[in-house]
Amino acid sequence: MTTQTKIVTSRAPVKEAVKDASMLKQKEMMAAHYDRLTSAPETGDKVAATFVPGNLNELLMCFDLLNNLPEVNAIQNGLRRVSGSYVLEAEKIGHSEDVCTYVKSDIGMMAKGNLAPNGKKFPNPDVLLLSYTGCFTFMKWFELLREQYKCETIMLHTPYMGDGKITKNMTDYMVKQLKEEVIPTLERVSGVKFDIDRLREYLKKSTKAEDDLVRVLQSAKSKPSPIDAYFGGIYYIGPIFGAFRGTQDAVDYYKFLREEVEDRMAKGLGPVTPDGDMGKEKYRLVVEGPPNYTSFRQFWKMFYDEGAVVVASSYTKVGGVYDFGFRHDPDKPLETLAEYCLGVYTNRSLPMRIDMLVNYINEYEADGLLINSIKSCNSFSAGQLLMMREVEKRTGKPAAFVESDLVDPRYFSAANIKNRLESYFQMVDQKRAGVDAAA
Amino acid sequence: MATPLNAPATADIIARATALFEDLSFTSAREWKAAKPGRKVIGYMPIYVPRELIHAADMLPLGIVGGGDQLEVIHGDAYYQSYICRIPRSTIELGVSGRIDFVDGMLFPSICDVIRNLSGMWKMMFPHVYSHYFDVPQNYRDDIGGNFYVNELAELRHDLSELRGKPITDDELRHSIKVYNENRRLVRDLYDFRAEKPWQAPAAEVYLMVRAGLVLPVEEHTVMLRDYLAAARAEERPMRDNCRIVLTGMFCEQPPLNLIKSLELSGCYVVDDDLLLVTRWLIGDVETAGDPLVNLSSAFLHHSESTAAKYEPNQKEKGQHLVRAVKRTNAEGVIFAAPSFCDPALLERPMLQHVLKDAGIPYIAFKYAENSGQMQPIREQAGTFADSIKLWSAA
Numbered sequence: 001m002t003t004q005t006k007i008v009t010s011r012a013p014v015k016e017a018v019k020d021a022s023m024l025k026q027k028e029m030m031a032a033h034y035d036r037l038t039s040a041p042e043t044g045d046k047v048a049a050t051f052v053p054g055n056l057n058e059l060l061m062c063f064d065l066l067n068n069l070p071e072v073n074a075i076q077n078g079l080r081r082v083s084g085s086y087v088l089e090a091e092k093i094g095h096s097e098d099v100c101t102y103v104k105s106d107i108g109m110m111a112k113g114n115l116a117p118n119g120k121k122f123p124n125p126d127v128l129l130l131s132y133t134g135c136f137t138f139m140k141w142f143e144l145l146r147e148q149y150k151c152e153t154i155m156l157h158t159p160y161m162g163d164g165k166i167t168k169n170m171t172d173y174m175v176k177q178l179k180e181e182v183i184p185t186l187e188r189v190s191g192v193k194f195d196i197d198r199l200r201e202y203l204k205k206s207t208k209a210e211d212d213l214v215r216v217l218q219s220a221k222s223k224p225s226p227i228d229a230y231f232g233g234i235y236y237i238g239p240i241f242g243a244f245r246g247t248q249d250a251v252d253y254y255k256f257l258r259e260e261v262e263d264r265m266a267k268g269l270g271p272v273t274p275d276g277d278m279g280k281e282k283y284r285l286v287v288e289g290p291p292n293y294t295s296f297r298q299f300w301k302m303f304y305d306e307g308a309v310v311v312a313s314s315y316t317k318v319g320g321v322y323d324f325g326f327r328h329d330p331d332k333p334l335e336t337l338a339e340y341c342l343g344v345y346t347n348r349s350l351p352m353r354i355d356m357l358v359n360y361i362n363e364y365e366a367d368g369l370l371i372n373s374i375k376s377c378n379s380f381s382a383g384q385l386l387m388m389r390e391v392e393k394r395t396g397k398p399a400a401f402v403e404s405d406l407v408d409p410r411y412f413s414a415a416n417i418k419n420r421l422e423s424y425f426q427m428v429d430q431k432r433a434g435v436d437a438a439a
Numbered sequence: 440m441a442t443p444l445n446a447p448a449t450a451d452i453i454a455r456a457t458a459l460f461e462d463l464s465f466t467s468a469r470e471w472k473a474a475k476p477g478r479k480v481i482g483y484m485p486i487y488v489p490r491e492l493i494h495a496a497d498m499l500p501l502g503i504v505g506g507g508d509q510l511e512v513i514h515g516d517a518y519y520q521s522y523i524c525r526i527p528r529s530t531i532e533l534g535v536s537g538r539i540d541f542v543d544g545m546l547f548p549s550i551c552d553v554i555r556n557l558s559g560m561w562k563m564m565f566p567h568v569y570s571h572y573f574d575v576p577q578n579y580r581d582d583i584g585g586n587f588y589v590n591e592l593a594e595l596r597h598d599l600s601e602l603r604g605k606p607i608t609d610d611e612l613r614h615s616i617k618v619y620n621e622n623r624r625l626v627r628d629l630y631d632f633r634a635e636k637p638w639q640a641p642a643a644e645v646y647l648m649v650r651a652g653l654v655l656p657v658e659e660h661t662v663m664l665r666d667y668l669a670a671a672r673a674e675e676r677p678m679r680d681n682c683r684i685v686l687t688g689m690f691c692e693q694p695p696l697n698l699i700k701s702l703e704l705s706g707c708y709v710v711d712d713d714l715l716l717v718t719r720w721l722i723g724d725v726e727t728a729g730d731p732l733v734n735l736s737s738a739f740l741h742h743s744e745s746t747a748a749k750y751e752p753n754q755k756e757k758g759q760h761l762v763r764a765v766k767r768t769n770a771e772g773v774i775f776a777a778p779s780f781c782d783p784a785l786l787e788r789p790m791l792q793h794v795l796k797d798a799g800i801p802y803i804a805f806k807y808a809e810n811s812g813q814m815q816p817i818r819e820q821a822g823t824f825a826d827s828i829k830l831w832s833a834a
Contacts, residue, residue, distance in 0.1 A: 094792065096777075096785040098522070098806075103786065130750075132577075136551050139577070139750050140786035146754055147790055155577055155750050159587070160549070162558050162572025169594075173587035177578055349572075350559025375522045378782055382527065383556040385518050390563065403520065 017274040017297065022257040023235050029253065031118065033243050037066055038120035046190055049125040049145065052319045054133030054158055054341035058202035058246035058328070059182070063190035067243040068125060070141070074105040076117045078293030078407035086112060087408050100137045101376045101408040103144065110148060124149050127189045129182070131156040134318070134346030135379040154185045158341045164349045166342045174338035196333055202246035203330040209240055210322045212254035217323055219261050220311040221364050224281035226264035228271040230310035231300040234291065241319030273304045282307030283428055286360045288314045288353075288387065289372040289380050292404035295412045299404070302414075302421050310370075312360035314353065317345040321356075346379045354390050361395045367428045369399040370421075375411050398431050400424035449644065449670040452663060456647035459654050460696070463510055463533070468501050468654050469541050479602060481569075482539060483546040484530070484554055485691040486748060487720040488573055489592060489735050491615040494657060495607045496599040501542060502653025502717060505529040508695040508810045518560070524780040525809045526692040527557045534565060544569035544602060546595075550691060550748045551783050569602055571595065577750040579740045588736045596732070612731035620724040622657050625664040627719060632668060634710045634768040638678040640671045642686075642709035643700045649715050679708075682828040685770045686712040687761060687791070688777035688784040690746050694807050697814055702774070705818040706825030710768040713746060720744050747783035758794030765800050771828045774821065775804035801828060 019027070040047050048065040050056065052072065060067050077083040086108025087101050093111060095104050109115070114122045128145055130153055132138035139155075146153045156177050159170045183194050216236055220229045227233070236257060244250040264270075270278040274297050285303075287310045292299050303310065320326070321343050329336040345353065357369060369391045373381045388399040402420050405411035459467060472478045479498045483490070490500040506512065506529030514535040515528030533539050545568060547558035558572040574591055576584030600606045626649060633640040648667050652660040684707045693714065702709060722742045726734040745751065745760035761773060773795055777784035788804060795802050803824045805817060 094789045096788070096806075098780045099782055099785050136555075136748070137782055137786060140747070140783065143751065143757065143790060144786070147757070147793065150754065153752075153754070155752065157577035157584070157750075159574045160555055160572060162547070162555070162574065167594075169587060169590040173576070173578075173583065176583045176586070180580075180583060181578065349562070350556050351563055353559075354563075373520055375520075378523065378556075378780075379552040381520060382523050382553040383518075383560050385520070386560050386563065 018272060018276045019274075020260060020272045022253070022260050025253060025256060026235060026238055029239060029244065029249055030242075034116045034118045037068055038116050038118060038122060040066060040123040046126040047123050048127045048129050048186075049142075050129040051131060051133070051138050052241050053135065053344040053346060054131040054156070055241070055245075055319065056129065056131065056156075056182075056337055056341075057243060058199055058206060059178075059186070059337060060129070061202055061246055062194055062198050063186045063192045065127070065186070065190055068122065069242055070106045070145070071102050072242055073109065073116070073122075074102040074407050075293050077105050077109060079296055080117065081294055081409070083294060083407035084409040099376060100141070101406050103137060103141045105407045106141070107144060125151055127151060127186065128153040129156065129186075130154060131158060131341060133158040133341045134160075134344050137379070152185060152189055154182050156182055156341070158347060161342060161348050161352065164352050166339060170342055171335055171338045174341065175334045178334050178337065199333045200330040203328045203333055203336065205248060205251050206246045206328040207330070209245065209250040209254040210320075210327050212258040213237070213240055214322050215258050216254070216261050217312070217316065219265050220309075222265050223284075223365070224268065224270040225284065225309050225311050226261050226269055226271060228273070228278075228300075228304075228310050229316060230287045230291065230313040231273075231296070231303070232271050233310070233313055233316040234296075237316050237319060271304075271309055273300065275301070275304070278304045278307070278309065280307055281309050283425060284309060284311045284364065284366045285368060285370050286310070286312045286357055286364065286366045287370050287372060288357055288384065290315045290318075290374050290377060290406055291372060292412050293407050294409040295404075295414065298414060299412075299417070302418050306421070306425050308421075308425065311364040311366050314345055314356065317356070319344065321345055321348075350383045350387065354387050354394075357387065357391050358394050361391065361397055366397065367432070368397040368424075369395075370424065371399065371401045373401060373403045375403065375405045376408065377406060398424070398427045400427070446669060446673075447666050449667060449674055452667045452670060453644050453647055456644075456651040456663070459651050460647055461509065463506060464538050465501065465541075465654060468499055471499050471656060472541055479543040480541060481544040481546060481599070482542040483573075483717070484526075484548060484550075484557075486548060486550050486716045486746060487575070487743070488546045488548050488717065489595070490657070490717070491612060491619050491725075491731075491735065492592065492596055492599055492607065494618065495611040495615040496603045498543075498599065498603070499656060501539075502715070503530055503533065503539065503545070504653065504691075504693050504715070505809050506532055507693065508697070508812065510810075512810075522780055523553060524692055524778050526778070527553050529809060530557065531560070531564070534561070542568065544571070544599075546571055546573045548573045549575050551781070553782075554691075569598065571598060575739065579752065581737065581740060585733075585736045585740055588739060589732045592732045592735060609731055613727050616725045616727050616731060616734065618657055618661075620727070622652065622661045622664070623719055623721060624724070625661055625668070626652070629664060629668060630711065630719070632671065637681070637683065637708035637710055638676050639674065641700075642703055642712070643696055644671075645709075646696065646699055646714055649718050652718050653715065679706075680829075681706050681708040682772065682825045683708050683710045683768065683770045684824075685710060685761065685764050685768065685773045686714070686776060687773060688747075688775050688781070688788065689714045690716050690748070690784070691781060692778035692809050694776060695809065695811055698776075698807055698811060698817060701814040701818050702821050705822035707774065707821050710770050711764045713744070716744055716746060747787035758791045761791055762794060762798045762800065765798075771801070772824060773800060773802040774824070775802060777804070777806055779806045779808050801831070
């Protein structure tokens with residue numbers, strides 16, 4: 001289970017990234033998915049574009065629709081370091097420098113040929129399923145795509161948990177949208193009749209994968225943590241937040257991943273990093289906010305070089321919060337989809353988000369909180385300075401703040417971030433020394 | 440038209456509206472509250488809340504649209520990164536500095552992620568104040584979005600009733616709807632009058648008149664509007680050789696008053712805008728017979744303004760409100776003016792520009808902040824735009 005392979009990434013002519021077996025397995029899954037997508041014009045498969053938070057993959061599969069996620073494409077473009085040129089292209093054709101760089105990467109990619117990571121052209125979507133769960137920008141994003149593709153667009157409005165609770169009115173509203181707007185339109189677009197038992201079967205598979213994902217994420221409570229729940233976590237959430245939730249592939253992947261992680265845990269090993277096994281775990285952190293993707297590896301290295309492992313992160317809950325008990329429930333298939341959408345991290349009120357972070361720091365015995373504030377993501381970023389203070393106040397643990405962007409390389413200042421991180425680790429050391437002295 | 444001897448002149452009315460605009464301690468609202476024991480004030484942010492519900496609870500709806508360019512933001516900046524717009528930081532400044540310490544509740548409408556997150560911040564920073572995120576539907580079917588919205592309205596009605604200490608009755612609500620219908624009619628009259636004779640109702644004056652409606656009791660504001668319209672119609676003012684433009688993108692964070700003045704000084708008459716939309720969000724009268732919550736919902740779903748914070752289900756309809764505004768007001772161009780870092784306005788802009796391009800309507804775009812100080816670049820841009828429109832027209 002601890003098989004590790006050194007592979008040469010396409011963009012790194014000299015450096016080799018170490019990947020564990022589950023990463024390689026996921027890579028194959030993703031490649032196969034992109035091949036399915038780009039082959040759609042030949043196979044006749046129909047394609048639905050939709051978003052990660054609140055994505056209804058099980059429902060789309062009921063209509064034999066392939067799921068294409070523009071955010072994931074933007075991430076791929078960030079990791080492959082082509083998003084910068086796409087962002088510039090979008091700005092050249094009139095998009096503001098102030099707005100979400102996922103959107104601009106997507107728009108720029110379209111303008112420059114709409115090529116998938118496999119080098120083939122993405123098919124035009126047959127339908128845009130617009131769930132703007134947790135982020136208003138999604139709504140504008142798909143209005144922009146609709147303008148280009150001129151295809152059917154379905155709005156699924158997820159109310160915001162402003163008062164920290166899911167009300168019956170919210171769930172009823174969402175179920176009614178699903179029954180009377182979303183499903184009939186998907187039937188029309190796909191030509192496939194909706195079968196609720198088929199949905200139940202997919203949901204059963206989702207639940208299995210979710211159980212294993214939670215086991216993986218909660219393995220970070222061990223010392224040392226066998227995983228990095230932020231940088232490594234990005235890989236762990238890939239299938240379930242993307243086009244695989246509800247599939248047997250996802251069930252198999254998460255079982256495989258769980259066994260791999262449990263094996264590492266049994267052996268007392270830390271996380272696998274791109275440079276191999278991490279050395280001694282010196283700092284345990286909770287991280288709030290998305291990562292930077294254009295310098296992902298460099299950013300991660302700043303942590304593992306210092307012996308810092310992320311034991312819990314909020315970003316890995318953006319496509320579903322499972323670790324506080326939620327599971328898709330096959331016995332109430334539409335209600336469970338509604339509750340899933342309502343509960344994703346960015347659809348939670350700021351006090352709820354703070355409660356989660358405090359909980360993570362306590363439960364995972366973390367040394368503190370680090371916020372990576374994203375320039376072009378108001379959904380995450382607005383309010384983070386208050387979150388930082390509040391978490392510090394409630395846990396007594398130090399918090400720090402770095403700034404970067406999702407996929408715009410212009411906003412990644414390595415020296416600045418490194419300086420701040422080094423200062424932060426010193427702060428943690430001082431705090432520990434103070435506690436030790438007091439004891 | 441002859442002015443009645445005792446009628447106020449525009450200058451007097453505008454002087455009062457200006458004083459209200461400049462008063463960052465909201466003295467008039469404080470005085471209203473203090474005038475009778477038990478009175479309560481409910482603040483609300485852009486772009487729309489059903490003020491009728493607040494009014495029906497005998498409370499004063501108070502529009503909070505940031506601090507403008509006269510407020511020194513000291514504490515508010517500590518809560519936001521540099522890449523977040525200005526309105527939440529100056530609103531926090533208003534809160535932390537005690538300027539709105541008399542407000543009993545705050546409503547944060549569904550407009551964008553920043554205001555949405557501010558609702559949670561407010562709950563934490565001012566726990567003694569009723570604070571509520573007011574969600575609105577993005578589905579416009581009566582039996583889906585309408586049902587959801589009626590229940591959201593019912594929840595707000597319940598909360599306000601609790602605050603007041605007794606239920607809000609249907610009759611009270613119907614009365615409030617009538618009162619606001621009248622106010623909206625006058626705001627529409629004001630906009631129509633300006634579109635007809637923009638030299639008689641300068642944009643900055645119209646703005647101040649509408650802005651006064653955010654802090655005054657609605658009945659008082661209705662009188663003020665009526666007085667202003669009468670006075671403006673009676674006065675003869677010189678007509679400039681300005682072009683006529685529609686201003687869009689200013690529905691949340693407000694521009695400095697000087698920016699609005701600068702546009703006219705540089706050769707652009709503003710004949711329509713999306714400033715302070717709450718005052719005319721509902722396009723026609725709200726039905727007064729029947730269930731008042733259903734009537735408010737129906738008006739919202741079927742007769743409300745188009746703006747970036749709303750989903751447009753029909754692609755063909757996207758941006759057409761702007762084309763219609765241009766035609767209705769005989770405008771010659773559109774100025775996109777959006778606050779820096781305003782996601783809704785800035786993401787919407789390219790789509791609207793495509794629609795205008797297809798319709799052959801010229802436009803320019805710039806950004807501002809509520810505390811922008813330098814108007815010269817905006818004057819130059821707007822002046823060049825006005826000149827180019829005149830040149831094209833001559834050709």
